[in-house]
Amino acid sequence: MFIEQLERIGSRIEKQDTFWRKSLSPGLRLAITLCYLVTGDSYKTLSYGFRVAHNTISLIIPKTCKAITAEYLKDVLACRTMPEQWKEVASHFSNKWNFHYTVGALDCKHIAVTCPPNGGSHHYDYKGFHSIVLLALVDTDYKFLNVDVGTNVCSSDTGIFSTSALREALEINALGLPEPVPLYGDDTPVPFSLTGDDAFALRSDSQ
Structure with missing residues (x-):
């Protein structure tokens, strides 16, 4: 299921590498976000588990959640009207x-x-x-x-x-x-x- 979800939203959360540093992979961004949503752990706790700075995690999670919402909205939330x-x-x-x-x-x-x-x-x-x-x-x-x-x-x-x-x-x-x-x-x-x-x-x- 993780791979399937990554295939669907990977392009939405993928970032380009820069001259100064390599960007975090879409898989890592998704894993951090799902772990946060499931456990409710703090950003600092997640930073120890994924070895990503907590201030970076604070930017990753909202953006990934928006990508998940945009990709799955019509699939999982479609109120009938007829x-x-x-x-x-x-x-x-x-x-x-x-x-x-x-x-x-x-x-x-x-x-x-x-x-x-x-x-x-x-x-x-x-x-x-x-x-x-x-x-x-x-x-x-x-x-x-x-x-x-x-x-x-x-x-x-x-x-x-x-x-x-x-x-x-x-x-x-x-x-x-x-x-x-x-x-x-x-x-x-x-x-x-x-x-x-x-x-x-x-x-x-x-x-």
Whole structure:
């Protein structure tokens, strides 16, 4: 997977050698960035492991992240806007997980971060570390359909969803979900829905 990713973004992060020094290879730049994203280690800690100055790492990581985003954006974050597109997502949930009329799986994830300057306890969560919250809606292939990042970690999953743009879009029917249709062999219309754990209340988009 690393080689595949390097082949896709290598040209975006490759730098030219100069008269004074040889540039760091795209593979090293990608490895440093992935290690940082996975472990959350500080730049100084990474500098010991990769033997690259921490101030250089501080320039590498943001640029590599931008390259990853530019290359993979359409592959991993493509929110559907048409009924037929949502029906395709629902068919995969039906065939793979036997969850009928499901157009996405919803959950929150605490992502560890270094406490921002003057952040106080704003990002300190109940698990005992500083974090930001990712609210994600994904399909059966774990690809993002919708994301919301940065909500106060003191909020519950339900509270985070209630204040998200996704909830607002559902209320005003801006996502383009299909109209309710009956299940096979029945005549009662069943709405298309999101699925999640018991932290999310069972309710319609109008509630």
